[in-house]
Amino acid sequence: MSEAAPALAPCAQSEASSRGRRFPEPPPRHRTEYQRDRDRIVHSTAFRRLVYKTQVFVNHEGDLYRTRLTHSLEVAQIARSVARALGLNEPLAEAICLAHDLGHTPFGHAGQDALNECMRELGGFEHNLQSLRVVDELEERYAEFPGLNLTFETREGILKHCSAANARKLGDLGARFLERRQPSLEAQLANLADAIAYNNHDVDDGIRAGLITIDELRDIAIFRRQYDLVAARYPGLGSRRMVHEVVRRMIDYLVNDLISASEASIAAAAPASAEDVRARSRPLLTFSDEVEAEHLELKHYLRQHLYKHYRVLRMTTKAKRVVRALFDAMLEDIDLMPTEHQEAARRMEAADGRPGRARAVADYIAGMTDRFAIREYGRLFDPAERT
Ligand code: MG
Numbered sequence: 001m002s003e004a005a006p007a008l009a010p011c012a013q014s015e016a017s018s019r020g021r022r023f024p025e026p027p028p029r030h031r032t033e034y035q036r037d038r039d040r041i042v043h044s045t046a047f048r049r050l051v052y053k054t055q056v057f058v059n060h061e062g063d064l065y066r067t068r069l070t071h072s073l074e075v076a077q078i079a080r081s082v083a084r085a086l087g088l089n090e091p092l093a094e095a096i097c098l099a100h101d102l103g104h105t106p107f108g109h110a111g112q113d114a115l116n117e118c119m120r121e122l123g124g125f126e127h128n129l130q131s132l133r134v135v136d137e138l139e140e141r142y143a144e145f146p147g148l149n150l151t152f153e154t155r156e157g158i159l160k161h162c163s164a165a166n167a168r169k170l171g172d173l174g175a176r177f178l179e180r181r182q183p184s185l186e187a188q189l190a191n192l193a194d195a196i197a198y199n200n201h202d203v204d205d206g207i208r209a210g211l212i213t214i215d216e217l218r219d220i221a222i223f224r225r226q227y228d229l230v231a232a233r234y235p236g237l238g239s240r241r242m243v244h245e246v247v248r249r250m251i252d253y254l255v256n257d258l259i260s261a262s263e264a265s266i267a268a269a270a271p272a273s274a275e276d277v278r279a280r281s282r283p284l285l286t287f288s289d290e291v292e293a294e295h296l297e298l299k300h301y302l303r304q305h306l307y308k309h310y311r312v313l314r315m316t317t318k319a320k321r322v323v324r325a326l327f328d329a330m331l332e333d334i335d336l337m338p339t340e341h342q343e344a345a346r347r348m349e350a351a352d353g354r355p356g357r358a359r360a361v362a363d364y365i366a367g368m369t370d371r372f373a374i375r376e377y378g379r380l381f382d383p384a385e386r387t
Contacts, residue, residue, distance in 0.1 A: 009087030019152035052369030096157030103130025107319030157187030
């Protein structure tokens with residue numbers, strides 16, 4: 001192994017008890033299996049595209065806002081710290097975090113809502129399932145197998161949510177949604193690190209964009225507590241340093257609470273193995289009740305004041321129109337897509353009928369970056385644009 005691995009807690013996912021890869025491969029020589037997963041994700045095309053995909057702000061709005069790539073890196077960084085503190089499998093947590101948004105459409109949640117709407121009668125569109133589809137099917141990098149051939153545990157973590165109908169089609173991987181079991185602690189951690197990352201960086205981005213203000217945020221307990229501490233200790237601090245100091249302290253506050261509350265719940269349940277963790281009806285990784293409530297208050301605030309701000313809504317409404325228009329035009333005439341996607345559409349239509357044809361169009365659109373989708377829209381609908 002190239003990195004010294006810290007000792008794992010008994011409840012952590014160990015490589016020895018991995019369920020392995022769909023296509024068996026010889027073990028890696030200088031890495032662990034989960035490090036190999038992580039490296040495959042970082043080398044994938046879908047990972048590079050995250051740099052031009054939106055988190056909240058459409059990519060061309062400004063260069064300083066988070067994109068899905070920087071978001072994924074922040075999620076991974078938070079998860080690694082917590083994994084280390086709790087004795088969990090750090091490379092596994094990292095791999096799940098880096099892959100968790102690979103299936104996201106252009107234009108963030110707006111794009112995904114629009115594509116889901118387009119696919120409503122044709123099998124639906126779920127971004128978690130699409131992330132799995134990217135790593136299982138859509139990436140074309142290896143001679144021996146489709147996709148990235150990741151381990152079961154990384155794929156389990158990527159599939160955060162899933163409808164019952166889709167879970168039934170996924171065999172082993174879908175079973176936990178039907179049986180109400182849990183994923184590994186590393187997967188539970190990736191979910192929570194995701195929420196810590198976006199709630200905090202959206203505060204930072206929202207203030208930067210002028211859509212929310214420090215004054216308004218002082219009504220929110222988790223922000224106010226850190227703000228009061230910083231203001232008392234550093235009177236007259238400039239607003240930019242104030243925001244960053246408060247945000248970094250909120251992350252620290254959430255991470256420390258997550259570690260101590262999870263230590264307590266793991267000690268109380270005393271799972272002897274990762275399989276014991278999976279057999280439980282509720283997750284073991286958790287915030288304390290008090291901090292959970294504060295974190296939710298911040299999340300609700302952001303939903304009302306940032307994600308539903310009229311300037312964000314203008315952006316997202318436009319984005320939905322772009323996705324809908326691309327989908328309708330390409331489903332109607334698959335020959336408008338580049339050749340390889342036409343071929344996929346014909347192949348999938350032959351196997352699955354119209355839902356198969358629609359899935360190929362959804363795959364093409366979901367893979368687009370914000371700016372590529374805007375350009376495609378121009379090429380299809382703007383007579384002055386070159387095709
Ligand atoms: Mg995310």
